Amino acid sequence: MSRIDWEHTRAFQSLVVRSALIAVASITIFYLVEIYADSLRDPRYLDGWLLTAGMAAQVFFHIATKRLSLKARERWRSAHIVIGCILIAAFLSHSNFALPDTGVAWALWGGFVLITLSGLGGTYLSWSLAARRGIDDDVLSGDLNARRTKLASNARDLIAALDDQVGTEILPQLPHSSWIADLYHKRLRDFIESDRSFPFYRIGSGARLRRMTNEIDALSPYVDAQHQEVLRVIKAIVVEKDRLDGGRILLWLRSAWLFVHVPVTYGLIVLVALHILLVYSFSSGSL
Incomplete structure (x- = not known):
């Protein structure tokens, strides 16, 4: 157990x-x-x-x-x-x-x-x-904000490393990094980096989290093992960000x-x- x-x-x-x-x-x-x-x-x-x-x-x-x-x-x-x-x-x-x-x-x-x-x-x-x-009760809202900021910074660094990886490749490669970067910028960045969703956070509703994790899981089979690990880290960041959002409210x-x-x-x-x-x-x- x-x-x-x-x-x-x-x-x-x-x-x-x-x-x-x-x-x-x-x-x-x-x-x-x-x-x-x-x-x-x-x-x-x-x-x-x-x-x-x-x-x-x-x-x-x-x-x-x-x-x-x-x-x-x-x-x-x-x-x-x-x-x-x-x-x-x-x-x-x-x-x-x-x-x-x-x-x-x-x-x-x-x-x-x-x-x-x-x-x-x-x-x-x-x-x-x-x-x-x-x-x-002993966790202050400021502590949560600092942890949320750290998560956003980790996500940006991860995606930036992917972009650098794409730009320095000599031989043609499958665009795994581009796919992940595209998913992040179009579907995940606003959630991870923005605070706009806070007033509309619905306690007990996991629809938003399920949508994002499902999109990450849907891409995972189409990339290699190295990029699957990147997606796993991004998914963990999304789950933790959702947990901190709920804890804050x-x-x-x-x-x-x-x-x-x-x-x-x-x-x-x-x-x-x-x-x-x-x-x-x-x-x-x-x-």
Whole structure:
């Protein structure tokens, strides 16, 4: 088994374990709330405090990301995602699967829904970045730009060497170099050297990459072994450029996402504190 296959297998096993943990914890919450209600006590106090405890744990995630190492932050992120998914069950139980009927309740409901949706979006972005090995939260956009520039320079040098090779041949040769140079200038150069495609990059769409790699593969059988190696290098450059393009926009989306998820989280904490104060002010608050 190759390293990539092993990483994919490990990631799948981790996903299965997390999903099972979320399912078991969610079922347990509903079961405990049902038992609590059967004892003639208000179950909203139980699932409400479970929600509060879970949100308090989530706050520590933001503290951990600023103080711990990258590996420790990854463990905290995994726990953050699992706890967040479990809190969905507590929220559904606390709201009794119904829409709110007061202004404060609507604010709490809307805030939690927005946090949940943005959290799921952030999880997708994290998994997408993890799939692009070597691109994570510690990689700056400037680092990606430098790597993209280096790829473009390598491609230009490779094609320039081919052109020189064609110009210095004494005996007639098959125009393998010319074919490759023509493919590069007409079909690949704009993608490799230009940044214009960035605003239109579609995450998860491999149509553009497939088109270019298919064109490279289509030419490969018609050139000799030496030029096939050149095409292999060009194909690797194209694949890496596509990976960096996707990583760049994913990092940008992660940065923009934080301006939604984090402020709403802290705003919801304030609303939760107000909600608890109101509940215990106008009721006995007995468990």
